[in-house]
Structure formats: structure tokens, C-alpha cells
Amino acid sequence: MPTIKEIATMASVSRSTVSRVLNDSGYVSDEARKRVEQVIKETGYMPSVQAKALRTKKTKVIGVIVPTIRTETSSRLVAGMDYILAEAGYQVLLATTNQEREKELEFLQLLQTRQVDGIIFAATNVEPTLIEKINCLSIPITVIGQEIDGVPNVLYDDYHAAKDLTQLLISKGHKRIGFIGVNEKDRAVGYLRKKAFLEMMKRASLNVETGWVQEGIFDIHSGYVATEKMLAYSKQLPTAIFAVTDRLAIGAMQFLKQHNYRVPDDIAVVGIGASEISEHLTPALTTVDYQYEQAGRQAAMLLIQQLNVKESVTKKIVLDYRLLDRDSV
Amino acid sequence: MPTIKEIATMASVSRSTVSRVLNDSGYVSDEARKRVEQVIKETGYMPSVQAKALRTKKTKVIGVIVPTIRTETSSRLVAGMDYILAEAGYQVLLATTNQEREKELEFLQLLQTRQVDGIIFAATNVEPTLIEKINCLSIPITVIGQEIDGVPNVLYDDYHAAKDLTQLLISKGHKRIGFIGVNEKDRAVGYLRKKAFLEMMKRASLNVETGWVQEGIFDIHSGYVATEKMLAYSKQLPTAIFAVTDRLAIGAMQFLKQHNYRVPDDIAVVGIGASEISEHLTPALTTVDYQYEQAGRQAAMLLIQQLNVKESVTKKIVLDYRLLDRDSV
DNA sequence: AAACGGTGTGGTATCGATACCACAAATTGT
DNA sequence: ACAATTTGTGGTATCGATACCACACCGTTT
Numbered sequence: 001m002p003t004i005k006e007i008a009t010m011a012s013v014s015r016s017t018v019s020r021v022l023n024d025s026g027y028v029s030d031e032a033r034k035r036v037e038q039v040i041k042e043t044g045y046m047p048s049v050q051a052k053a054l055r056t057k058k059t060k061v062i063g064v065i066v067p068t069i070r071t072e073t074s075s076r077l078v079a080g081m082d083y084i085l086a087e088a089g090y091q092v093l094l095a096t097t098n099q100e101r102e103k104e105l106e107f108l109q110l111l112q113t114r115q116v117d118g119i120i121f122a123a124t125n126v127e128p129t130l131i132e133k134i135n136c137l138s139i140p141i142t143v144i145g146q147e148i149d150g151v152p153n154v155l156y157d158d159y160h161a162a163k164d165l166t167q168l169l170i171s172k173g174h175k176r177i178g179f180i181g182v183n184e185k186d187r188a189v190g191y192l193r194k195k196a197f198l199e200m201m202k203r204a205s206l207n208v209e210t211g212w213v214q215e216g217i218f219d220i221h222s223g224y225v226a227t228e229k230m231l232a233y234s235k236q237l238p239t240a241i242f243a244v245t246d247r248l249a250i251g252a253m254q255f256l257k258q259h260n261y262r263v264p265d266d267i268a269v270v271g272i273g274a275s276e277i278s279e280h281l282t283p284a285l286t287t288v289d290y291q292y293e294q295a296g297r298q299a300a301m302l303l304i305q306q307l308n309v310k311e312s313v314t315k316k317i318v319l320d321y322r323l324l325d326r327d328s329v
Numbered sequence: 330m331p332t333i334k335e336i337a338t339m340a341s342v343s344r345s346t347v348s349r350v351l352n353d354s355g356y357v358s359d360e361a362r363k364r365v366e367q368v369i370k371e372t373g374y375m376p377s378v379q380a381k382a383l384r385t386k387k388t389k390v391i392g393v394i395v396p397t398i399r400t401e402t403s404s405r406l407v408a409g410m411d412y413i414l415a416e417a418g419y420q421v422l423l424a425t426t427n428q429e430r431e432k433e434l435e436f437l438q439l440l441q442t443r444q445v446d447g448i449i450f451a452a453t454n455v456e457p458t459l460i461e462k463i464n465c466l467s468i469p470i471t472v473i474g475q476e477i478d479g480v481p482n483v484l485y486d487d488y489h490a491a492k493d494l495t496q497l498l499i500s501k502g503h504k505r506i507g508f509i510g511v512n513e514k515d516r517a518v519g520y521l522r523k524k525a526f527l528e529m530m531k532r533a534s535l536n537v538e539t540g541w542v543q544e545g546i547f548d549i550h551s552g553y554v555a556t557e558k559m560l561a562y563s564k565q566l567p568t569a570i571f572a573v574t575d576r577l578a579i580g581a582m583q584f585l586k587q588h589n590y591r592v593p594d595d596i597a598v599v600g601i602g603a604s605e606i607s608e609h610l611t612p613a614l615t616t617v618d619y620q621y622e623q624a625g626r627q628a629a630m631l632l633i634q635q636l637n638v639k640e641s642v643t644k645k646i647v648l649d650y651r652l653l654d655r656d657s658v
Numbered sequence: 659a660a661a662c663g664g665t666g667t668g669g670t671a672t673c674g675a676t677a678c679c680a681c682a683a684a685t686t687g688t
Numbered sequence: 689a690c691a692a693t694t695t696g697t698g699g700t701a702t703c704g705a706t707a708c709c710a711c712a713c714c715g716t717t718t
Binding site for chain 2: 698705
């Protein structure tokens with residue numbers, strides 16, 4: 001690959017002129033421009049991204065931090081981001097934390113020294129040190145899925161979605177409803193969804209047995225186990241189970257089917273997430289669609305907006321959700 | 330962030346000495362080293378990746394080209410790669426092609442000008458122009474999932490896996506077996522799996538009605554539709570369906586259940602891919618586990634190997650697969 | 659005719675690091 | 689004691705681009 005210097009020599013102009021042609025900046029005579037373009041075409045020259053980045057401090061790369069890329073949620077998020085970012089000429093540099101807190105910090109640092117133009121961060125645990133780090137970051141950032149003050153956020157409306165879903169169960173006549181959650185350190189998925197559930201039950205004056213509240217992690221099997229425990233420890237069996245993710249719901253349904261409970265006739269099940277499989281289950285799972293790809297797009301757009309205006313915006317976007325009332329209730 | 334020059338001044342040494350400390354190369358007195366390290370610690374200095382890359386031509390970034398990041402297959406692949414690459418100090422720059430051929434070429438070019446240290450390419454269509462481009466690339470590359478001569482490959486054993494799976498169906502007494510494939514331009518998934526199926530049927534002297542052979546794309550719904558067509562156009566109904574991916578198999582099962590065919594009693598179903606959900610379906614899907622994460626790891630390891638020896642290896646790794654004989658047959 | 663503003667071009671400094679060489683000082687060998 | 693290493697350090701060139709300024713050349717304006 002030739003350098004700009006060689007192109008300049010070949011076209012009998014200075015490097016400056018070649019640069020002007022490349023960036024379409026400043027004055028260049030038609031004649032000079034043509035000569036340069038000709039040489040560029042002949043040689044297939046492409047300017048060195050490294051050199052350009054060093055000089056201009058712009059890399060056209062966006063760092064994306066996600067807990068994992070294996071789950072449908074994350075991969076859809078990233079797909080959505082990538083769609084918008086690619087359109088705007090950016091590429092995605094991926095960083096996966098595997099839920100480890102030190103790694104979140106580490107990657108924020110790493111991406112900064114890599115001089116990415118911006119960061120999109122799908123956080124899980126939001127603790128003070130992390131927030132502090134984010135706030136003193138010199139790069140535009142957008143946080144998705146967890147609320148952090150002072151930075152642009154794209155948020156799911158976990159609270160209201162969970163409320164609506166609980167209300168749906170109640171309105172269909174369920175009075176005994178079990179709950180499968182996750183660790184409450186995850187404020188959005190763990191804390192807010194549970195809070196909404198409990199509040200709605202209280203408002204409807206419905207009792208929640210302690211055995212009805214179980215906790216899983218993020219995989220299908222833990223939904224299975226949680227359901228097993230729930231049924232074992234209940235004085236009275238619940239008639240419905242609210243699982244905070246589709247995978248947990250799928251695990252629950254699997255356990256129920258295998259133990260000859262009919263869904264939804266004996267026990268109804270709902271999830272959150274609208275995973276691809278959810279509508280192909282029998283019965284089709286009632287769930288909430290957060291439209292993760294859309295969320296990724298929004299986050300990317302919000303970031304690009306910041307990059308363009310060059311001053312930190314602190315907008316919050318609360319995403320819409322759709323209740324998918326299907327056959328499992 | 331200070332520069333190496335400032336660190337040098339602060340530690341009363343030259344930039345060269347700081348560089349030597351940073352890279353642990355050449356001779357540096359203990360005393361000088363200590364002073365430099367002290368200043369680095371105090372300032373929190375981190376060398377500019379851009380400048381380093383410009384000088385050394387190494388970016389510590391690996392470009393990964395995949396058709397999409399939304400599917401379980403791809404996301405697992407990438408997760409596997411990321412695991413190994415992160416361990417070796419590389420980061421992943423993502424490029425998704427959405428199956429568009431021009432984009433595959435475009436990204437190969439783009440990644441090259443970005444001076445990534447290596448490329449991992451999960452190709453789909455392998456046509457001459459692409460192969461040519463790959464062969465004249467100046468960067469180490471590893472291709473995964475499709476066989477291309479002259480470059481290191483990580484391959485699934487599509488042919489034998491499909492044969493084994495067909496054999497399994499035959500050995501369980503099935504004589505009328507339907508097939509749901511994908512476009513044969515995809516040599517691995519479309520062509521090889523079909524070839525293996527047809528050969529095994531022929532070898533067992535089993536007839537394959539034309540209506541029994543259907544084609545879908547890569548989503549669940551197309552498996553549903555293909556099954557619908559298959560049953561509509563069959564003179565005699567098949568007793569088993571071989572779908573070349575799990576998603577197609579899931580679509581098939583969904584259609585069958587909804588139309589009151591029992592799986593596997595009336596019609597058995599098998600897939601390929603061992604998607605997470607496959608074991609949680611009722612009945613649990615018989616499928617082939619390609620261990621995509623493992624595949625991603627292998628590809629990453631193969632690439633790193635090339636980077637280390639600095640000469641192009643042309644090794645081929647054919648991955649092992651596991652037949653998961655579950656309840657859908 | 660002098661002054662002026664718009665065009666077009668080249669030269670030089672710079673971004674922040676490493677490579678490489680020159681050279682001084684310390685150590686070793688004979 | 690002197691040459692030959694080994695060790696330690698700094699200076700300069702370079703990677704490949706852009707930023708910015710200086711200047712030359714025009715045609716207008718006063």
C-alpha cells in the first residue's frame with residue numbers, strides 16, 4: 001500500500017494537496033484534483049487509519065461493553081447498535097465482561113486508551129465506583145438498561161412493564177401468583193421488576209406466600225429449579241408464575257409440563273423479553289417485548305447525536321414496550 | 330493524559346528510556362526504571378495506542394466477520410473467539426455482513442486498512458472473487474465453517490454429521506424421511522448436509538418423494554411453512570423429518586403439534602446445531618452439537634498461532650460433533 | 659497604481675510512540 | 689594497563705497522516 005507521500009509524488013503535487021482532495025477541504029484546482037484521483041484509483045491507495053487517528057484523535061470506532069454476547073438479549077442489542085453505527089461509518093469494538101465488576105472498570109479504561117470515539121455500555125451492577133468512573137470519563141458514553149445520573153440513558157420501563165404484566169394475571173382472575181426473580185443487585189431486572197410485582201399484589205390485596213418467591217440466575221435450568229422449589233414449599237399452589245425473563249419462564253414451563261401440570265389451565269406462566277422462541281412454544285408464551293434491537297438502535301443514535309453536537313447531552317430515553325398476550329395465561 | 334515526553338521529563342530521562350521501561354526491552358538501570366515507574370504510577374499514564382500502532386504496525390485488534398450477530402450460532406461463535414482473544418490481549422472488532430456478498434469483500438478491505446492484526450471470517454457463500462480476495466490478503470486470516478484452500482480453516486463435519494443423523498433415523502425404522510434444507514449456495518449447510526442425506530437414503534434403498542424435500546431460510550417460521558408444504562404435497566406422509574438446522578426443526582415441530590401430529594410417534598423430527606432451547610422442548614429435540622463456542626475458540630487459537638509463528642500456516646481443523654439422541658425420534 | 663480579497667499550492671510542525679545508532683561508562687579479559 | 693565487551697542513555701529519524709501558515713497568483717476595487 002502506497003503512502004500519501006508517494007501519491008503526492010506520482011500526481012506531482014504536495015502531500016497537502018492530496019490531503020485536501022481526500023478530505024474535500026480547502027481549495028484544490030480541478031486539474032490537480034483529477035490527477036490525484038486518477039493516481040488514487042490506479043494504485044488503490046487507502047489512507048492509513050492509524051496515522052489519521054493519531055493526528056485527528058478520531059478513530060471511527062465505538063466501544064460496546066456488554067455482560068456477554070451469548071444471550072439473545074445482548075446479541076440483539078448489539079445487532080441494533082451495529083446497524084446504526086455501521087450506517088454512520090463507525091465500527092464496533094466489542095468488550096464482554098462476564099458480569100465481573102472489575103472488568104467493567106477495566107474495559108472502560110481500556111476503551112478510553114484505545115481512543116474509541118464513544119462507548120455504549122450495557123451495565124448490570126451499578127455501584128458507586130463504577131458511576132464515578134463513568135462520570136470522569138473523557139469520552140461520550142451512553143448507558144443502556146440501568147439508570148445512571150449525569151449520562152445519557154436508554155432505559156427499559158421495567159417497573160411499568162412488570163406492573164402491567166402482574167395486572168394482566170390479576171385481571172384474568174389469578175389470586176395466587178408465584179414469582180421467579182434474579183439477584184436484586186441488578187437494579188433493573190432484579191429489583192424493579194420485583195418491586196412492581198409486589199406492589200401490584202399488595203394493591204390488589206393479594207397475599208404472597210414466602211415459598212412463592214424464588215430466585216434464579218439467567219439460564220433456563222434455574223427457572224426449572226426455582227419452579228420445583230416453589231411448588232415444593234407452597235402451602236397452597238400458585239395458579240400463575242411470573243418469571244422475570246423468558247428463559248426462566250421456559251424453565252418453569254418445562255418443569256410444569258414434565259410434572260403433568262397443564263399450562264395455562266393448572267398454572268399460567270409469563271415471562272419478559274419476547275425471545276424468538278417464545279411465540280413458538282406450546283403454549284405460546286405471554287411476555288413483554290422490549291424490542292432489544294430497537295433499544296440498541298436508540299442507544300447508538302443517542303451516542304451519535306452526542307458525537308455530532310460535541311457537548312455532553314444528558315438525555316434519557318425510556319423505551320416503549322409491548323405486552324404480548326398469548327396463550328400461556 | 331500525559332505523553333511519553335512528559336513522563337521522560339518528569340523522570341529526568343529520555344523518551345527512549347521510558348520506552349524501554351514500557352516495553353521491557355534493552356538495558357535500563359534499576360534506578361532509572363524505578364523513577365520512571367514511579368512517575369507512571371503517579372500520573373496514571375497509559376501509552377497512546379494510536380501512536381504505538383502507527384510505529385509498530387500492530388494493533389492488538391482482530392477483525393471478526395460474521396453474517397449476523399443475532400443468531401445463536403454466530404453469537405456463540407463470537408463468544409468463543411472473544412474468550413481466547415481477550416486472554417491473549419486482543420480485542421474484537423465486529424463486522425456483520427447480513428449475508429450480502431459485497432459486504433464480505435468490503436469488510437475484508439476495511440479491516441485491512443484498519444490494520445487489524447488478523448481476521449476471523451465466518452463465511453457463507455464462497456465464490457471465486459471472494460476466494461481471490463482472501464488469498465491476496467496481507468493479513469493472517471482464519472476461515473470458519475466453509476472450506477477454502479490455501480488458508481487455515483476450522484470446519485464442521487457437515488457431511489458426516491448429516492450422514493450419522495440420517496443413519497439414526499433409518500436405524501430406528503424410518504423409511505419415509507422428509508428433508509428441510511436451505512439454499513445450496515451455502516456449501517456447508519445447504520449443499521453438504523443435503524448430499525449426505527440423499528446418499529444415505531440411496532444407500533439404504535429408500536425412496537425420497539419430491540414433495541418430501543423442501544427448502545427454508547434460516548428462521549423458525551420457514552420451518553413451519555416447509556413442513557406445511559411437505560405434508561400437503563406428499564403422496565404418502567413421511568414418518569420423520571430431517572431439518573438442517575434446529576430452528577427449522579422447531580418450526581416443523583410447531584406445525585406438527587398444532588395440527589395434532591404427535592412427535593415422535595406420528596412424525597419424528599431432528600435438527601442440527603444443539604441450540605440452547607433444543608433440550609428444553611417437549612419432546613427434547615434430537616440434534617447434532619457442533620459446540621459453536623468451542624469452534625470459535627479453535628478458530629481464535631488457530632489465528633493466534635499464525636500471529637506468533639509469523640508465517641502462514643494452512644492447517645485445517647475438522648471439529649468433532651456429538652449426536653444428541655433425545656426424545657424427538 | 660496600490661491595496662485587497664479570493665484561490666490554489668507547498669512547506670513545516672505535529673500527533674505520540676518505537677527503531678536504531680552513537681557514544682559514554684562500567685566491567686571484563688588477557 | 690589496555691583492549692574488548694557489556695551496560696546504560698540520549699539523539700534523531702520515522703511511522704503516515706492533518707493543521708496551519710506563508711506565499712504566489714489572479715481579478716476587483718478605490
